[in-house]
Amino acid sequence: MNTPRSAMLLFGCLLLPILAIADSTPPTHEFTLNNGLKVVVREDHRAPVVTSQLWFKVGSSDEPPGQSGLSHALEHMLYKGSSKTCAGEASAILDKLGATHNAFTDRDVTTYYQTLQPHQLGVAFELMADMMSTATLRAEDFIPELAVIQQERRLRTDDDPDAIAHERLKRIAHPASSYGAPVIGWMHDLQRLKADDLRHWYQTRYAPGNATLVIVGDVTLDKVKPLAERYFGVLPAKSFAVVTQPLELAEPGERKITLHQAIPAPRLILSFNVPSLASAEDRRSVHALRLLNTLLAGSTSARLPKRLQFTDRLFSAIASDYNAVYRGDSLFTLTAQLNLHRPETLDQAQARIWALLDELKTTPPEATELERARTQLIARQVYDRDAIETQADNLGALESIGLSWRQMEQDTQELSRVTPADIQNAAITYLTRQRLSIAHVHVEKSHE
Known part of the structure; x- marks a missing residue:
């Protein structure tokens, strides 16, 4: 069936301005620090705020059988103290600044982010650089946190019929790949995770060369690059486990x-x-x-x-x-x-x-x-x-x-x-x- 020319013209008129906007690329820059950390900076000067996101190329799909939920558990534990902060102190500092901050784990990634005023960006960099390199990961902190994660699974999955159905379906939908395991982990695996498991995961995955730092907001390359060099550039390069597809x-x-x-x-x-x-x-x-x-x-x-x-x-x-x-x-x-x-x-x-x-x-x-x-x-x-x-x-x-x-x-x-x-x-x-x-x-x- 032929499409009426008037209809084609109408949709063409609707699409053209959207295409023009979509094709207008904001100023975006990238550079890589000597330790391997890649940095992407996008300028957006419409509001006096900036978001900083640190992406690690590690998620639930990388976890060995029997240790599902490992990446998500490590995400929780990164806020439990480092060489510069006590448990919960990094979050308290960001809260005092009025920043929005959180983290998430998915199949392929673990990401930490903060949105704050541009002049506060150095604080976010300092906290994240310290957490990614000197997290304490103490067993006495992990035991109660593991109980929190288990309760999170009960609330978000076990007590949610929709979540259960999709979790069970994904298991059979991925017979050959590691995407079949839930990001939060199976409950029986969560019950046997140890702090040593987290330490090994941290040491072999949280490396500058296995991460990308993304900055978007009211900043310029000239402002971001010195801060990245100052706080992240001093971290030593180290080997890390290469992920598979x-x-x-x-x-x-x-x-x-x-x-x-x-x-x-x-x-x-x-x-x-x-x-x-x-x-x-x-x-x-x-x-x-x-x-x-x-x-x-x-x-x-x-x-x-x-x-x-x-x-x-x-x-x-x-x-x-x-x-x-x-x-x-x-x-x-x-x-x-x-x-x-x-x-x-x-x-x-x-x-x-x-x-x-x-x-x-x-x-x-x-x-x-x-x-x-x-x-x-x-x-x-x-x-x-x-x-x-x-x-x-x-x-x-x-x-x-x-x-x-x-x-x-x-x-x-x-x-x-x-x-x-x-x-x-x-x-x-x-x-x-x-x-x-x-x-x-x-x-x-x-x-x-």
Whole structure:
């Protein structure tokens, strides 16, 4: 079917100003200290604040069997004292300055960040340089902190039916890679972690050459570089364990798990094994998957919500998720909750989703539909620039998976090249039963 010229002109007019904004790269600089620490500085002078993020290339995917949760536990312990601070003192200093600060651990990274006034940046640098090189990691501090982490797992995972379902599904969705273990760790592994395990992890992973320092905000290279040299440049270079890329079987075969949980309505999760930006042989296919994700369920007007939630009312909620920024392979996931007022089973609901996916395999989307998805995706990236923390997140994530931060500046143009045929090919190649993991989550009898 040919797209009306007026519609093409309309979407072109909508997209052009967004493309212009997305292509305007803020001044961004990079340099590497003699000890191997890479520093990326992005200037954003719209507000008198700066965010400092220290990214280590170590996460849950690097942990050996039996020690899941090690990276996250070490993140907690880094605030328990170093050569210059007592337990909790670094946080207290940043709180007194009015800074926003925290840390997080993911599959590939552990990150520490602070957002504060530009003239306070040296304080953040001094605290982080000390913590990354002289953390005490005492056993007497680890025992109570481990209890805190175990309680965090109970609250965020064990007591959350959604979290349990996704955790169990990820385990079967990654039969060949280390991405199957939860970031927070399995409870039985947390119960046997020792302070010595953390010390070894710290000594072999927390090295300047295994980290990236990202600074975004009201600063200049001339202001940041001397501070980085002063506080981080004095740290000695040291060897560190080289990470491997978690790769998955191309076609592991269809896998299924059935759960019964305390939920209000049955839920269906479909996950497909797909590549990421770092693992794909052809990144164009990854950008096609990103746009396919938006096209399927990126908004209330997308295909799945429009037809199965708001028109047919088969589902009360439906969403899709695809994160392309991983060191290894990723998952393309569809999640849906059945409408209690409809009699369909999970098998029938799954068949309805498959029918819509098969439509894309036989008929590519119309140009107007693709342009709408493309505009939505690029617009979100433009809005992300309003937050210096989000800018730093994107820069640091790319650097930490082995790509350059410059990939972010090429992103808009690469998305603009994706065609309807690319979307169709992505659906044919990746949305197959040989790549599929399924979770059927039923309502427990006591909750019906």
